[in-house]
Structures are given as structure tokens and as C-alpha cells.
Amino acid sequence: MGASLSLVPVLDYFARREFLAAGLRPSAVTLPYPDGGAGATCTVHYWAPPGEPRLPPLLLVHGFGPRATWQWRCQVGPLSRHFHVIVPDLLGFGGTTYPSHAAAPPPSEATQAATLAALLDALPGMEGKRVAAAGTSYGGFVTYWLARAAGSGRVGPVVIASSDLLKTAADDRGFLKRAGEGWSSVDEILLPAEPAAMRKLLELASYRPPPRPMTPDFMLRDFIQKLFTENRERLVHLLKGITVGTDKFEVTPISQDVLIVWGDHDQLFPLEKAFAVQRSLNGSARLEVIKKTGHAPQLEDPARFNKVMLDFLLAAHKSQA
Numbered sequence: 001m002g003a004s005l006s007l008v009p010v011l012d013y014f015a016r017r018e019f020l021a022a023g024l025r026p027s028a029v030t031l032p033y034p035d036g037g038a039g040a041t042c043t044v045h046y047w048a049p050p051g052e053p054r055l056p057p058l059l060l061v062h063g064f065g066p067r068a069t070w071q072w073r074c075q076v077g078p079l080s081r082h083f084h085v086i087v088p089d090l091l092g093f094g095g096t097t098y099p100s101h102a103a104a105p106p107p108s109e110a111t112q113a114a115t116l117a118a119l120l121d122a123l124p125g126m127e128g129k130r131v132a133a134a135g136t137s138y139g140g141f142v143t144y145w146l147a148r149a150a151g152s153g154r155v156g157p158v159v160i161a162s163s164d165l166l167k168t169a170a171d172d173r174g175f176l177k178r179a180g181e182g183w184s185s186v187d188e189i190l191l192p193a194e195p196a197a198m199r200k201l202l203e204l205a206s207y208r209p210p211p212r213p214m215t216p217d218f219m220l221r222d223f224i225q226k227l228f229t230e231n232r233e234r235l236v237h238l239l240k241g242i243t244v245g246t247d248k249f250e251v252t253p254i255s256q257d258v259l260i261v262w263g264d265h266d267q268l269f270p271l272e273k274a275f276a277v278q279r280s281l282n283g284s285a286r287l288e289v290i291k292k293t294g295h296a297p298q299l300e301d302p303a304r305f306n307k308v309m310l311d312f313l314l315a316a317h318k319s320q321a
Helices: 008-021 076-080 109-122 138-150 169-179 186-190 195-205 217-227 229-240 271-280 302-320
Strands: 025-032 041-048 057-061 084-088 131-136 155-161 258-263 286-290
Touching: 008 076, 008 217, 025 109, 041 109, 057 076, 057 109, 057 138, 076 084, 076 302, 084 109, 109 138, 131 138, 131 302, 138 155, 155 302, 169 186, 169 195, 186 195, 186 229, 195 217, 217 229, 258 271, 258 302, 271 286, 286 302
Parallel strands: 057 084, 057 131, 131 155, 155 258, 258 286
Antiparallel strands: 025 041, 041 084
């Protein structure tokens, strides 16, 4: 009987409740697909307050992992008091779909960013309106690309959280070394198929991973089934579209104010990479390190993360007013 218990719907319920309590509502819009040729479309699912924005707009971009509602559930309440918060599902995640067939290239960060730009233009009262943007992990790759491609007239202050814009193959080798023996590839851990891989992912991503008695194998198998197995082919396809670390993703300074946020115990993207990213932006970005957190400081210490982010965004908005 215990093995039939699933926590995924429970976590979904509480995450959605946080979004609804913050005044956000789910919706979807069909848009031209940037990489699909004439007539190709994609359907983008997103959360946002209904109607035109009465507060400054803020885009929150999720990472490669659990649902967007899970990743930003601790932020939407505090942030929505000051901003018109928009939380999309990226292409291939959640309720967002895109044309996929054997010959179609997987969406890159540039494709994801172009889709977000089109989404912003399609929302009520948002066409041409300047928006702040924050992205975590893979979402930071997309957010940086969006800010660079759209320019400061469209995208205002930028928050890059736990996102190694300079990731290379050497970093992947370092990740496997930190993971210990027995792992043949990064994808084996990032897209776990067995409880041992899921437990290793939690260990590497968290400052205080849940103790083993709280994560029995049957529970981890359920998470794997709901979050990875059912979407494995699509997730593998999306991983192939990542261009960070190649000549297609060159990191150069951008004109926007930038805040970099990092957990001091991040083992997916170690803290020294935060300083490297800051240097790549000519040292002009502000770096905030959140102690006793791992790869998701917005979940492990939401009070500190929210204060750092709000202080930065409100100061940037005030200076532009």
C-alpha cells in the first residue's frame, strides 16, 4: 500500500496554491516557433496575473529540472507584492510544446529566448514594455541570452542564479569526479533512471539533502517516473540543444544591471564559477553568495534569496523611475 503513495500530486497542489495565492493564473498562448519554418507554431504555458500589468513586470525563468511552480514557489508571493510576475514553462517543459520530429534541431538557449520575447509581446499590455528577468541554472543561460539579444530597452535588470554561463567539458568532468565512482556521464545523474542516481542528484544539488529514511527507494522511483521517465525522450532532446560551452554561446558583457546569486555549497556549479562569470561580465555584475545552500538557494534559504533579489530589483527600478 505504501508503495502506491505518490508525493508528486501533493507537491503540485501546494506549489500551485502558492501561485494562486500570489494572484497568478495559468494560461497558454500559441506563437510562431522560431526554428520551425513557415507556419510552425508552439504553445507556451505560463502563469501571470490576469489583465495588463499595474506593477513593473518581472519574468522568472526556471531551470532544467522540476516544474517551474516548484522552482519558484517560494518567490512568487513576496515578489508579486512589488512586481507583475510572469512565470513561463520553457519549450519542452511543463505545458509548453513545440514541433518535434527526427529532423528538427532541439531548441537552443537562443530559441528559448526568442520564444520568451514573443510571449512577452503577446501578453496584455506587455508589447514593447521593459521587463526585469531572473533565471536559475539552465534558466540563467536563457535569461542571459534574452537580455543580450533583446537589449536594455526591452530587458531591464537581470538576475542570474546558480547558472554557469561558462560551463565546459572540463566542468562536466569535475562534476563526475565530485559525484564519485560508478557514474559514466553527467546525464546519468541529471536524468536519473534509478533511485541511486536520484539520491546522488539530491546529494549534489542540496546543502542538506534529505536523510535516506525520508527518501525510500519506492518514493524516489515515483519521482523518477513522474519527472523523468515519462518525459525522458524529450528531456534528452532538450539537453542536446544546450550550446553553453561552445562557440555558439559567447559570454560578453551586457548593458543591463546584473545580479549573480550563488549557493556557497553548490556542487553542480561550484562557487568559483560564480566569480568567473562575474569576471566575464567585466566585473560589473554584483555577486551575492548565500551561505549554507546548494544549487537551489531560492528553495533552501528563500528569505535570504528573496531579500537579496528584491533589494537589487527595487533599487534598479527606483534608479530608472
